[in-house]
Amino acid sequence: MPELPEVETVVRGLQKTVLGRKILSVWIGKSDFIDNPEEFTRLSGQTIAHVERFGKFMLLRLAKGDEGETTVSVPGGQSVAEAKSTVVVQEYAASLLVHLGMTGQIASIDAEIPLEKHTHVSLALDDGRELRYTDARRFGRMAYLTAELLAKEVAGAGADPLEVNAAEFSQRIRSRNSRIKALLLDQSVLRGVGNIYADESLWRSKIHPARVGSKLTEKETQTLRRALQEILNRAIVMRGSSISDFLDANGEPGEYQRHHRAYGREGKPCYRCRTPIRRVIVAGRSSYFCPKCQPAPRQRKSKRRKVRKLGKRSR
């Protein structure tokens, strides 16, 4: 499932293959995962001026006509190179947003190659290739966004886990009464973390997934932050995790799945203490953890039990 490292890997691939390419025409198959398929005709004639990642989203920034990225005007006299490093760039009139969901793949493919069964969008490019989006389960999402819509889209997003500093991370986690697993998965807390890297970072920092954010110590919180960043960075280097069917923009699988220490390892020995890894559902998601290294929190609110007992008695 594409999370931050997988999306980053795909983005880097696209930067090598589609940057500066002009979109000549648009083909759409099934469109129920597209916000506004009728707007996609606007893609024709536009040039892919920039490709970036925002959490688990990919943003293909578009420039009108034949202008390449080097001729895009940037407000405030910033150079394009500088603008790239800012978190949210707004100088492009429109962007194509792509979310890979569970099974989405996007890649530049030779136009001669027949469409795959679950290819739903194909953009003909000016180099004889096609930028194709393929997604069997259609849990992904695409949208043609004006600068205004993009601003709305990005408004409530959480911090980038790779850039967030100690103070902000602490504030975002320790101010909440949700379980840490839920917080890590919440894209309005941190953008880009999914089930795999949440479990991996919790295992690494020896924190049980059902611990409550506000009850983590500052030390634990910072250990978690460092673990998360190290794991994400390492996973990016390894081109992501290929479980199920993740492939990068070149159709290559990643390697990081070989380094998973918790995710998907139910019943297998913990790499630290040999205790069998367990799987529980937390925040509605499978959560893999070591019951010895990651001690469970003491009973969460006994509110339910108390209310019931007292209620019966007093009424």
Add this chain to the structure above:
DNA sequence: CTCGATCCCTGGACGC
């Protein structure tokens, strides 16, 4: 605010 449940969707695993 926080929770769990439900839905979306299809391929793959599993049981018979």
Add this chain to the structure above:
DNA sequence: TGCGTCCAGGGATCGA
């Protein structure tokens, strides 16, 4: 061989 069932999960949504 084939069919039915269950499960996976990111995110939206809804009721408690």
